[in-house]
Amino acid sequence: MRTVGTIITLFSILLGVCLPTKIEDGPKDAYVLVNSDAAFNCTVSLPWTIIIWIMNKTPVLTVTPERPIITSPQFGQRNYTTAQTFTSELIISAVTLKNNATVECSLQTDGSQQANLFVQVEGTLFFESKILSVVTNHSTDVICKAEGWNPEPTITWTINQTTVHSESYTTIISPPSGHLYTAVSTLNLTLSAEAEVTCLAAIKALPQPKNASLYITVKPVSQDRTWLIVAIVVPIAVVLLLIILIVVIAFCIKWNKHSESSYHDEIRKISKRKALEKTVGDQKSSGLENFGMSSENVDDFISPSAVPATIQADSQSGIENVYNLKVSTTNFINISVPTLQRSNMRKEQI
Secondary structure (H helix, E strand, O other): OHHHHHHHHHHHHHHHHHOOOOEEEOOOOEEEEOOOOEEEEEEEEOOOOOEEEEEOOEEEEEEOOOOEEEOOOOEEEEEEEOOOEEEEEEEEOOOOHHHOEEEEEEOOOOOEEEEEEEEEEOOEEEEOOOOOEEEOOOOEEEEEEEEEEEOOOEEEEEEOOEEOOHHHEEEEEEEEEOOEEEEEEEEEEOOOOOEEEEEEEEOOOOOOOEEEEEEEEEEOHHHOOHHHHHHHHHHHHHHHHHHHHHHHHHHHHHHHHHHHHHHHHHHHHHHHHHHHHHHHHHHHHHOOOOOOOOHHHHHHHOOOOOOOHHHHHHHOOOHHHHHHHHHHHHHHHHHHHHHHHHHHHHHHHO
16 A cells, blocks of 8 residues: 555646646745644645645645645644635644744746745733822833743833823843843823823734733822922931930040040059058158167157147047147157156256
8 A cells, every 4th residue: 555655746746847736825924922833725736746835944744636744733724725726824833932943835847936934932011110199290110021021022102092102111131031021111191180101012923912011190290299208307317316326425425435434433442542651651661669668658758738738639530630749749759758767867867
């Protein structure tokens, strides 16, 4: 059976060489979304013998009057016949970006005709911030973002279904990331009445542009006092912070000075106390001592009545009066001892 089919195919090819078969209508360029199906038609005159579909110079499908010869499950075909023509339709299923290629319909006898397959990606379209209201006659920027497209989309705007002039918006296309583009379009909007604002993204594979819409209302200037509140509150807050900061710094400086003053006062007190103790010790050790007089005679000699009244009064006061008492008593002893010695010497002479 296979032998018979091969013989018929070869006979058809030889017959096609002899008969004037030609392509009446060749394939056309196709723009297709990724993961969808692409179709190309090739219409030839009768009688025909063989039609070969080629992609990037590689045969993918061969059609004969008996049956098609398919090389991959991704490719298929349908056919339509009239009284004078035969149409072969090449179907490419679930296309990917790798299927971007040149598609050729060849008869082997009358040349060929070719077309291009463009596989495109529909991304997302959204507003970066949804603005629901604006101030009357106040300029506002509306930002629309188209993300993950291939090729780069064409962005346009409409207000109440009226196309906006291109001078009213700017569109920036980012370099592709993994063959996908991102476009950011900014519309400078000034409204005096409520309106429907629409952002549209278009590629050839889409029969209609993809769109995203905002219904924006307007409000009088007096209703929007946010800027006034900010303008008043911010300077007051800054001034209060500065005042608090200055008070804290002044308190810290004053506290440091007080601490240093207390420390120095304490040091001076200790120094004076030590100097006073040293002075008292020196005076005790440097006084004139009479080794001829016993301590008992001295105690008997120095009676409260012999000490001046001022010294007795001073001895009843604080630490400084005690010191004066000691000094006065010592001086009195030093002065009185020689007087006693002279009195004793007179008694012996007598």
